[in-house]
Amino acid sequence: MKEIEMDRIKELTRFTRKIKTEFVKGIKPNxxxxxxxxxxxxxxxxxxxxxxxxxxFAPKNMRDLLAAHNIEYIRYRELGNPSKLRHKAGENFELAKELYLDYIIKDFKARQIFLDLFKKIRFKKNYCLICYCQTLDPKLCHRFWLKEALVNAKRLTLGFEGSFVLDLKPIPMIQEVQ
Structure with missing residues (x-):
């Protein structure tokens, strides 16, 4: 029984490590x-x-730049954080996260694209969620909230209870599992 549990934990850890995040604000292509x-x-x-x-970094230019470096580009605008939600939340980032997660669950197209992305993530590939926001604080940007949602979807498929929440230093938690 413990071996099965460790296998599930290792699979979840590998899945989590396959999803990175990056921003483009203030960054040059190189x-x-x-x-x-x-x-x-x-x-x-x-x-x-x-x-x-x-x-x-417009989609066509981003696609061309990445292709020149043998990196695949996928554009999922529907997983972006709609401006109407950002305006509604203002500086309340807890509300912003709640509104965003509610949006990707309840909006039909966003939910379908979320599920498509979830199904695409494979252990042999490394994915990077790109957005404009320059923050590195997981509490402040939808790219981190989307990563949490993907990891939580994986947790559910593996039979785990509870939720995974990114903090500023998630790596030590993951390294303990190895």
């Missing part, structure tokens, strides 16, 4: 590529609701 290469990223998932600025 710097972004360095970051993606350092993280050994195979697939970039662009979850910006509005993705035309800066112009060198």
């Amino acid at each position: 710097k972004l590529m360095q970051k993606l290469k350092r993280k050994d990223i195979n697939i970039v998932v662009d979850i910006r609701w509005w993705s035309v600025y800066p112009t060198y």
Whole structure:
């Protein structure tokens, strides 16, 4: 029984490690590529609701840049954080997270795309959720909330109870499992 439990924990840990996050605000293309290469990223998932600025990171330009470095590009605008939700939450980030997670559950298209992304994540590939927001604080940006939702979906499929919540230092928690 313990061996089965450890296998589930290891699978969840591998899944969690396959999902990285990055922002593009204030970053030049060469710097972004360095970051993606350092993280050994195979697939970039662009979850910006509005993705035309800066112009060198507009979807077509981003796709071309990544293709030149053998990185696949997926554009999931529907997993972005809609401006109406951001405006409604204002500076209340707990409410912003609640509204965002509610949106990806209740909006039909967002839910379908979330499930599609969840099914695509495989252990042989490293994924990076890209958005504009420059924060590294998981409490403040939807790219972290989406990662939490993906990890929690995996937890449920593995039969775990409770929820996973990113904090500022998630790595030590994951390393304990190895």
